[in-house]
Amino acid sequence: MPEINSEKIQKCRDIYEKNGLNKSAIKLFQDIIYEYYDTYKINFPWRQTEDPYHILVSEIMLQQTQVNRVIKKFQEFIGKFPSFHTLADSSLEEVLKAWQGLGYNRRAIYLKKCAEIVVDKYEGKLPKDRKSLKDLPGIGDATSASIMAFAYNKPVNLIETNIRTLYIYFFLYNDENISDSDIIEFVEKTLDRNNPRKWYNALMDYGRMIKKNFGNLSRKSKKYTKQKPFKGSDRQIRGIILSFLLKNGETNQKTLLTTLKIDNKRLFRILNDLKNDGFITAEANVYKIL
DNA sequence: TTCCGGTGTA
DNA sequence: TACACCGGAA
Structure with missing residues (x-):
């Protein structure tokens, strides 16, 4: 397990308990996250590009799917379909073949549709505003926010499972049935508005580490649902x-x-x-x- | 055998 | 608001 600065974490929680999320609590929180990131950051393939197409492909793949399963598929996919144009012009069969093993195949259909719309309606360029992104198939709150942050470096509020886990761990550990609107307040106040891309990469790495070592705190979230068995479904x-x-x-x-x-x-x-x-x-x- | 998640639809 | 949707790892 990576080294965790428990002393700083406790101090950060103490300040928050006593005075709320004030400047020094926020500063300390950001320091903890960045300190970890400086030492343990991972250069995933989608972190070595700012190409909106590559970011989109990675974000769709990362919905519902762990990073380790995505890495190889992502590289193969952008090798086969290097641009919106090539993806839009490919057959669904080719695209589904490249998708095999990732699961939730509807995402492959959505992604191809996105490419077709980007080519037909947006002259081959992914839109730069949240609303237009959300109107594309398969892109919702989390994915549109991720694209804003990772492709365009915009300071949006982004929440997904690792981030949820992280804020629960720091500030809401004793609560149950936590709603996203409660978590969003923390996300908004602690966001490093000067470096959203770096900030969210760091947050997600830290959140993954928390999940691995302290269990899935997202179970305390209202969003959490148990699912039916896969076998025979x-x-x-x-x-x-x-x-x-x-x-x-x-x-x-x-x-x-x-x-x-x-x-x-x-x-x-x-x-x-x-x-x-x-x-x-x-x-x-x-x-x-x- | 159990676990996990973001989006679209009814 | 509830539910369907995948497959690999623990």
Whole structure:
């Protein structure tokens, strides 16, 4: 475990408890985060670029997915699709193949759609304002804020799981059922407005470290939800169908039925969902990637 | 076997 | 507001 400056952390908490989040508490907090970052920062591939396209690809991949799983996929992806134009012009099949292993395949569809919109509507340049970014498919609060910070170095309020964990650890440790609006106040007040890009990289590294060593404090957040088991779920079946179609090309329903050994009605429902989600086409009981 | 998360939709 | 969505690691 990396060295943690417990003394400074305790002092920071003490000042906050006694006087609220005043200047000296904020200064101390920033010092702790930057001190850690100076020693332990990691140069992820997406930190070696400010290209908005690369940042977008990495942020979509990092939704719901740990950094270690993203690193290799990110490099392969931008190797295959080096620009908005190449991604927009590629087939969905190629893009989904490059996405295999990351999970939540809808993100690949959204990302390709983003590229098409950027090319058609924004002359190949990713918009620079939060609102336009949020209007793009697959980009919500966290991703739009991340792009503002990491691509454009703008001082927005950004909250995601590592940041949530970090602020709970420092200031809300004894609370339960914490809402994001409470955390955002800390995010806003402690933000290093002169260096948002560096600041959020540092925050996230620190948050990851807290998670690793002190458990997932996001469980204290209202956002936290437990999920259903993956084994035997529709999610699992969808993944299997998709990788089967990517490997074997167009396939009829009977082949899928014998491969998957599931109820005919259930298979039909799942295939219909995949069709509605824009993954596949269905004609005369033959299915293939769109 | 259990765990984890950001976005879109109903 | 609740729920669906992936797959690899612990």
